[in-house]
Amino acid sequence: MKFQRTSGGVSAPSSSIGIMRFFDADTAGPKLTPEFVVLFAGAFSAIVLAIHLVAG
Numbered sequence: 001m002k003f004q005r006t007s008g009g010v011s012a013p014s015s016s017i018g019i020m021r022f023f024d025a026d027t028a029g030p031k032l033t034p035e036f037v038v039l040f041a042g043a044f045s046a047i048v049l050a051i052h053l054v055a056g
Helices: 014-024 034-055
Strands: 004-006 009-011
Touching: none
Parallel strands: none
Antiparallel strands: 004 009
16 A cells, blocks of 8 residues: 655545544543543542541
8 A cells, every 4th residue: 555645745545544534533522631530540549548448
């Protein structure tokens, strides 16, 4: 599979066009930043650890 130049741009092979369209589409789900995910995981772990220490 070769990339072909068309009017100054590079076009992808036809087998990858569907994948490119899939990853270009926006989803309707919530947008979470990586920082939020890390902070949430840390807070959740701290709460579980605190409950474990208090209950056990």
